[in-house]
Amino acid sequence: MIAPSLHTQRLTLRMPVLADFGPRADFYASDRSVWEDGPLDRRAAWRIFASEVGQWPLMGFGPFSVDDAASGAYLGEVGIYQPEGYPEPELGWFTTPEAEGKGVAFEAARAVMVWARSSFGWDHLDNYIDPRNARSIELALRLGGVQVAAPGADPADVVIRHDLRGLA
């Protein structure tokens, strides 16, 4: 099982490939990963990335790599994650520093939610976000999510729920 390709106005979402690891490793090496258990060295980053990509054959969902549809440039990753200990599949996102602030994660997350609804029929999809990660919380709310009192990946997580029933 590999990811389908999803197309939005500006973006192409597709199955991750090895070349996408570089930006993820850079992210984990930087302070930008502080809300994602980082910073982490390259080996730890590889183990995480490989395990997330490995969700596709194991679970039928996982991360999509996000490219600029016009230039083909890699912009980040948006997808559905359920590592061990997650109560439900989670909607997550990451962008390169260059792609921040341009609505990339917003646009890609919408496409992933539509895909999740049409593929699995789920009623909702949650984000699990560190309470100090204000930027990610703001994006989740802007996408129409609502904070709920549900378990996340960590007891302190802010859980923001997206109602998928109106999609697809």
Add this chain to the structure above:
Amino acid sequence: MITLTGLPTLATERLTLRAPQASDWPTFRDFAMSARTAFVGGAKTQDKAAEKFAAFFGHWVMRGFGRLIAEDRATGLALGHFGPMQWLDGGPIELTWSLWRPEAEGRGFATEAARAMTEWTFAALGLTAAHAEVHRDNAASHAIAQKLGGQVIAGQKPTWFEDGAVYHFAAGGAL
């Protein structure tokens, strides 16, 4: 069931080496959380065990090679994981072998599976060389490395252990 596709299946006298599958998880988990991992980094939490298990799959997807699961054809039981792995782009390719089940030890299964896996690794990947790292006290694993024609690289320390040996394997070596 969703599966990895396009992976090789290797047959030895008693074993079948095949793609990892979701149903291997409970057996792998029990191994990864047990004291049997003392020579390969130590017992993991369940979360970290699951991360490693899922990484088997992602490694295949992204690198085109990875761990196969050895199954005892007589019983159908999954016995362990065997295969080449690469942590870092451009880094060495490591040959790995792990028997999950204590009751499978002492019957030559690990050597049989590791030999088939090593032959496949050199043939399929076109490698000229590969490494294996073995903990100082892991006598059973040293024996396998030597039976497979591995040569200790003098003075090279393993990445993963405080003390141990790094073995060099060459294509066409004494398998």
